[in-house]
Amino acid sequence: MRERIAHLAARLMAEDGIEDHALAKRKAARQAGAADSRNLPNNEEIDAALRDYQQLYHEHGHRERLHHLRNQAARIMRQLAAFDPHLTGPVLSGIAGKYAGISLQLFADSVKDVEMFLLNRRIAYSCGEQRLYGGGTERAVPVFIVDFEGTEVRLSVLATLDQRAALRATPTGRPIERARLAAVEALLAGSAR
Numbered sequence: 001m002r003e004r005i006a007h008l009a010a011r012l013m014a015e016d017g018i019e020d021h022a023l024a025k026r027k028a029a030r031q032a033g034a035a036d037s038r039n040l041p042n043n044e045e046i047d048a049a050l051r052d053y054q055q056l057y058h059e060h061g062h063r064e065r066l067h068h069l070r071n072q073a074a075r076i077m078r079q080l081a082a083f084d085p086h087l088t089g090p091v092l093s094g095i096a097g098k099y100a101g102i103s104l105q106l107f108a109d110s111v112k113d114v115e116m117f118l119l120n121r122r123i124a125y126s127c128g129e130q131r132l133y134g135g136g137t138e139r140a141v142p143v144f145i146v147d148f149e150g151t152e153v154r155l156s157v158l159a160t161l162d163q164r165a166a167l168r169a170t171p172t173g174r175p176i177e178r179a180r181l182a183a184v185e186a187l188l189a190g191s192a193r
Helices: 002-016 021-032 043-057 059-079 089-093 111-120 160-164 181-191
Strands: 086-088 102-108 125-134 137-148 151-159
Touching: 002 021, 002 043, 021 043, 059 086, 059 089, 059 102, 059 137, 059 151, 059 181, 086 089, 089 102, 102 111, 102 160, 111 137, 111 151, 125 151, 151 160
Parallel strands: 102 151
Antiparallel strands: 086 102, 125 137, 137 151
């Protein structure tokens, strides 16, 4: 049942654009008729099922979309170089679906520095926040949401001291994987072959 739920959740994420693992798990469990939610698959199991699903049903289109998103991310990262941007999320891990946006972590002494950067370049944005966990504490991190050529880009702003911190999306989850521009360019060079 656990494997079935993982595959159903992966399909929901790939086809319906659900990015929240918890929401995909709950919907998949309901579809599978699983009353016991204590034995749901973890995020890593769903990500593995999602990779399998994309390889089976969307291999060519997925590869093109992922290359396009990584290329956009690299271009944005060059513009935001002053904030040492790091790519995170599905675009980095390779499981970005057809509705995926780009997630970047920026490091600045002040959130206002990033806001002034956006304002000075007349880049429209909306604000939000993201919960991250590190060092045993939960933190609300400011997020600027911008549109880059039709793709939503989420800019999470962290303190410069957080560059060395192992941050997590959930209290017990794995540290968030992140990559600097050079690593993203290496991914692009590898996928161009």
